[in-house]
Amino acid sequence: MKLMAITAHPDDEAGAFGGALLCYHARGVETSVICLTPGQAATHRGPARSDAELARLRRAEFAASCRILHVSHGEVLDYADAGLVRADMHAVVGDLTERIRRIRPHVLLTMGPEGAVTGHLDHSMASLFATLAFHWAGRSDLFPEQMAAGLEPHRTRKLYYSTAAFTLPDRPPVSPPPCSATLAIGPWVEEKIAAFQAHTTQAPLGEPFARAMRRFGDKELYHLAAVSEPSVAEAESDLFEGIPE
Ligand SMILES: [Zn+2]
Secondary structure, eight states: OEEEEEESSTTHHHHTTHHHHHHHHHTTOEEEEEESOOOTTOSOOTTOSSHHHHHHHHHHHHHHHHHHTTOSEEEEOOOOTTOGGGSOHHHHHHHHHHHHHHHOOSEEEEOOTTOTTTTOHHHHHHHHHHHHHHHHTTOTTSSHHHHHTTOOOOOOSEEEEEEOSOOOTTSOOOOOOOOOEEEEOGGGHHHHHHHHHTOGGGHHHHHHHHHHHHHHOSEEEEEEEEESSOOOOOOBSOTTTTOOO
16 A cells, blocks of 8 residues: 655644554555655754755755655755745646656645645645646546656545634735645654654744644544545545455
8 A cells, every 4th residue: 555645844743644644654544745845945944044955954854854754755846935936836836746657546635725734835735736646647648748757647545634623814915725634653653753853944833833732633634535436425544444354
């Protein structure tokens, strides 16, 4: 079984999906993360003196976080941080369908189109690009050059958006997708925190994140957004529920 997460920035893989990545690795699922930008527009910049240097540092931090999360395939693409709203939609979705057709996940995770609790526009765009890639990777009439290069269309069984049971008063208003799946991640909270804190350029965020996780972080909430087999949504506690081994 395979699980893939599509994110916008280094640290999203730990902050948004760390629990799911750890929990399913422990169950023998092979996990992958595709991150669209190297995070070079971040407010917190560590010792970096340029965008290029920050991108290089954050790629290394992403790799360290993926090691802690036991991610089999972690990859940072080179789209512009804070620039995904102006990215070439066809190119980004093509890059993602190529990964989906190559890796062939059963379950795909991304953030919601509202942009998660921060309402970050890159999160919204990552959600839209990942959603199109989920749907289009399974069609033989789209990105045919990938098939000419030896890939086959691939239909991922389920698409989930991460979601939350709260909003942040100091951020733009967001309308989160309702929670349909609750994943208990209690045993993995400390490893999730360690993965987030592997992003050392983002150190000012590390302690508040750890405090919030230790208090409220024993669950990750998800919204089932699409399924390859038509079904009626029911409350779930397992993102692989209904997928035959
Ligand atoms: Zn982010």
